[in-house]
Amino acid sequence: xxxxxxxxxxxxxxxxxxxxxxxxxxxxxxxxxxxxxxxxxxxxxxxxxxxxxxxxxxxxxxxxxxxxxxxxxxxxxxxxxxxxxxxxxxxxxxxxxxxxxxxxxxxxxxxxxxxxxxxxxxxxxxxxxxxxxxxxxxxxxxxxxxxxxxxxxxxxxxxxxxxxxxxxxxxxxxxxxxxxxxxxxxxxxxxxxxxxxxxxxxxxxxxxxxxxxxxxxxxxxxxxxxxxxxxxxxxxxxxxxxxxxxxxxxxxxxxxxxxxxxxxxxxxxxxxxxxxxxxxxxxxxxxxxxxxxxxxxxxxxxxxxxxxxxxxxxxxxxxxxxxxxxxxxxxxxxxxxxxxxxxxxxxxxxxxxxxxxxxxxxxxxxxxxxxxxxxxxxxxxxx
Amino acid sequence: xxxxxxxxxxxxxxxxxxxxxxxxxxxxxxxxxxxxxxxxxxxxxxxxxxxxxxxxxxxxxxxxxxxxxxxxxxxxxxxxxxxxxxxxxxxxxxxxxxxxxxxxxxxxxxxxxxxxxxxxxxxxxxxxxxxxxxxxxxxxxxxxxxxxxxxxxxxxxxxxxxxxxxxxxxxxxxxxxxxxxxxxxxxxxxxxxxxxxxxxxxxxxxxxxxxxxxxxxxxxxxxxxxxxxxxxxxxxxxxxxxxxxxxxxxxxxxxxxxxxxxxxxxxxxxxxxxxxxxxxxxxxxxxxxxxxxxxxxxxxxxxxxxxxxxxxxxxxxxxxxxxxxxxxxxxxxxxxxxxxxxxxxxxxxxxxxxxxxxxxxxxxxxxxxxxxxxxxxxxxxxxxxxxxxxxxxxxxxxxxxxxxxxxxxxxxxxxxxx
Numbered sequence: 001x002x003x004x005x006x007x008x009x010x011x012x013x014x015x016x017x018x019x020x021x022x023x024x025x026x027x028x029x030x031x032x033x034x035x036x037x038x039x040x041x042x043x044x045x046x047x048x049x050x051x052x053x054x055x056x057x058x059x060x061x062x063x064x065x066x067x068x069x070x071x072x073x074x075x076x077x078x079x080x081x082x083x084x085x086x087x088x089x090x091x092x093x094x095x096x097x098x099x100x101x102x103x104x105x106x107x108x109x110x111x112x113x114x115x116x117x118x119x120x121x122x123x124x125x126x127x128x129x130x131x132x133x134x135x136x137x138x139x140x141x142x143x144x145x146x147x148x149x150x151x152x153x154x155x156x157x158x159x160x161x162x163x164x165x166x167x168x169x170x171x172x173x174x175x176x177x178x179x180x181x182x183x184x185x186x187x188x189x190x191x192x193x194x195x196x197x198x199x200x201x202x203x204x205x206x207x208x209x210x211x212x213x214x215x216x217x218x219x220x221x222x223x224x225x226x227x228x229x230x231x232x233x234x235x236x237x238x239x240x241x242x243x244x245x246x247x248x249x250x251x252x253x254x255x256x257x258x259x260x261x262x263x264x265x266x267x268x269x270x271x272x273x274x275x276x277x278x279x280x281x282x283x284x285x286x287x288x289x290x291x292x293x294x295x296x297x298x299x300x301x302x303x304x305x306x307x308x309x310x311x312x313x314x315x316x317x318x319x320x321x322x323x324x325x326x327x328x329x330x331x332x333x334x335x336x337x338x339x340x341x342x343x344x345x346x347x348x349x350x351x352x353x354x355x356x357x358x359x360x361x362x363x364x365x366x367x368x369x370x371x372x373x374x375x376x377x378x379x380x381x382x383x
Numbered sequence: 384x385x386x387x388x389x390x391x392x393x394x395x396x397x398x399x400x401x402x403x404x405x406x407x408x409x410x411x412x413x414x415x416x417x418x419x420x421x422x423x424x425x426x427x428x429x430x431x432x433x434x435x436x437x438x439x440x441x442x443x444x445x446x447x448x449x450x451x452x453x454x455x456x457x458x459x460x461x462x463x464x465x466x467x468x469x470x471x472x473x474x475x476x477x478x479x480x481x482x483x484x485x486x487x488x489x490x491x492x493x494x495x496x497x498x499x500x501x502x503x504x505x506x507x508x509x510x511x512x513x514x515x516x517x518x519x520x521x522x523x524x525x526x527x528x529x530x531x532x533x534x535x536x537x538x539x540x541x542x543x544x545x546x547x548x549x550x551x552x553x554x555x556x557x558x559x560x561x562x563x564x565x566x567x568x569x570x571x572x573x574x575x576x577x578x579x580x581x582x583x584x585x586x587x588x589x590x591x592x593x594x595x596x597x598x599x600x601x602x603x604x605x606x607x608x609x610x611x612x613x614x615x616x617x618x619x620x621x622x623x624x625x626x627x628x629x630x631x632x633x634x635x636x637x638x639x640x641x642x643x644x645x646x647x648x649x650x651x652x653x654x655x656x657x658x659x660x661x662x663x664x665x666x667x668x669x670x671x672x673x674x675x676x677x678x679x680x681x682x683x684x685x686x687x688x689x690x691x692x693x694x695x696x697x698x699x700x701x702x703x704x705x706x707x708x709x710x711x712x713x714x715x716x717x718x719x720x721x722x723x724x725x726x727x728x729x730x731x732x733x734x735x736x737x738x739x740x741x742x743x744x745x746x747x748x749x750x751x752x753x754x755x756x757x758x759x760x761x762x763x764x765x766x767x768x769x770x771x772x773x774x775x776x777x778x779x780x781x782x783x784x785x786x787x788x789x790x791x792x793x794x795x796x797x798x799x800x801x
Contacts, residue, residue: 363417
């Protein structure tokens with residue numbers, strides 16, 4: 001270990017929203033600047049464990065553990081490295097979070113794509129797709145099932161409680177590990193409680209990935225994973241060899257922040273951000289209604305930051321958005337990017353309403369309507 | 384050079400994340416563009432507004448609200464642009480890489496994450512790996528899952544022996560393996576300065592010989608150099624890095640701030656040929672996304688405040704501290720261990736590599752009995768490619784221990800060995 005006396009930083013103070021100042025004690029700053037344990041800064045880990053127990057009451061809590069990761073996506077990436085041998089199957093919703101598909105494209109496992117409805121993965125399609133995989137004669141086995149149960153990226157849908165139980169039951173039948181990716185759990189606009197997969201995990205088959213990126217900071221790169229110790233161990237060993245430990249200063253800061261807030265302060269903060277994103281969503285829906293009625297279809301999201309739009313009279317949105325969008329002063333992500341088979345055309349697009357003002361949304365949707373009209377004309381002159 | 388030869392199938396499969404790439408569009412966009420493609424959270428909702436760090440010299444780094452946003456929001460995968468620029472300038476200044484225009488530099492979450500991704504980019508299960516032996520345990524733990532076929536290269540008080548390298552590679556004819564992809568060595572790992580665990584450095588002539596051999600056999604050289612700034616002696620006398628002699632564009636160099644600025648911030652950087660650095664970026668894009676932003680901003684602001692002069696003044700001070708520690712360690716070792724142990728004088732860093740000729744294997748002595756004598760060392764076996772063989776060495780760290788405790792420690796160690 002290097003000698004921390006030689007590190008040039010002596011004191012650190014941060015000012016929180018509302019003006020409150022947090023000064024890190026000498027010991028705390030020192031902890032923030034030195035190597036720490038691979039599974040996370042202990043006071044922070046303990047704090048997170050208390051929170052997870054409170055929110056999810058996992059049925060096998062005594063046999064569970066929790067580790068801190070460099071953002072939740074690094075945890076997912078290492079979980080895939082750990083679980084998937086070549087030829088193994090992984091179950092994903094279709095459409096699926098594009099960065100996850102990107103991870104899969106390098107590992108190249110066999111993908112079981114399951115179409116979705118307004119609640120996410122369809123259990124009947126899941127069942128038949130798994131049967132097909134099992135009887136395919138492959139040497140690989142279905143190992144894991146990935147989903148984003150709340151405000152799914154990109155569709156914005158929430159999976160209902162009954163549907164979750166159905167999916168869990170199927171995972172039991174085929175002995176799958178469930179990768180519960182839940183970065184938007186705190187960005188839900190109504191009070192409807194949807195139990196997490198972790199909270200129904202009687203078998204110890206769920207790896208739950210939580211994130212602070214939408215709630216406290218994305219740039220600090222802090223997430224955490226909860227699940228069975230033997231699986232967390234695999235991820236931790238890989239962490240040890242790569243980053244050595246999650247960024248210590250980031251962990252220390254979030255720990256101090258959560259301590260300073262207490263449960264009440266945390267709840268208030270969540271309530272404030274939900275209020276903000278709800279207003280953003282409302283402004284977005286207003287902009288959509290104003291400019292895209294009859295041109296697009298959409299489901300109103302109950303949380304998160306995305307709206308999944310379907311263009312009614314186009315078969316594919318990729319060229320329109322990627323080649324002509326910037327000139328038309330509107331950029332969304334083409335739906336094809338989220339499809340397991342990205343060669344097939346997709347009339348969908350994903351819009352994020354997190355960082356634009358209501359005025360920008362209005363202008364953006366007006367631009368989008370014009371862009372789509374032009375594209376429809378372009379298509380018809382070509383046919 | 385053709386780089387695809389060095390890549391695993393997994394690495395070749397990597398594609399850019401479209402969403403990350405689309406965020407680059409913002410840079411060239413008209414101000415009228417309504418950008419709704421990124422999945423960025425709104426940074427105004429992040430609870431930290433501003434900050435201030437006081438340095439040990441009394442000066443302060445101010446994190447005003449706009450800078451705090453840079454600390455808290457997602458950033459580009461290759462690194463916080465001001466820091467990347469500063470590190471590129473520093474690298475060019477220190478190493479003048481001969482093929483600089485064909486190289487790139489990225490910030491990583493500690494240099495070891497860069498090393499890990501570089502090895503994962505090139506090593507498939509069972510591949511050959513040419514490495515110094517003894518070898519840093521971190522590197523061995525990265526490679527362990529791949530069950531590599533090690534070609535361990537022994538060294539002496541001047542580091543890796545070029546003759547040993549030549550001998551290890553002699554079973555292949557260079558012209559027969561240069562373009563071969565399978566079943567030949569393609570990667571050479573080396574810690575050129577104040578090697579962990581031996582504490583010794585490669586002089587210039589050996590580096591040139593090793594480079595020449597690597598060039599003949601078409602190996603990528605992984606230059607892992609976290610102790611670069613903690614080499615003892617005048618900076619102008621530092622031997623040239625492998626990067627600085629890289630006429631073929633085959634070196635990937637790993638630099639670290641862990642020994643001089645902070646290990647907990649997790650900031651290091653990788654310099655190498657563009658096609659290879661790009662593969663590391665693609666891996667980072669789907670895993671950690673980027674090195675922690677606040678850490679990057681702090682390092683950048685610190686370097687800006689110090690300027691070159693301040694930075695080198697600091698590294699000189701750190702070096703001087705470790706030199707004092709080394710000297711105290713050597714004194715204690717000479718006093719208590721001169722009949723029992725052998726060692727080479729460390730030329731930098733924080734480790735002393737002790738040989739115990741009268742003992743067959745230090746493993747049990749240290750792990751089972753050392754704690755009872757208040758002496759913590761690492762048994763040499765941990766640094767060997769083949770951990771089934773006995774090892775007479777052990778590594779002592781002199782970074783944190785006070786001279787009094789070093790004396791006590793060496794005395795206890797002498798008793799333990801006896």
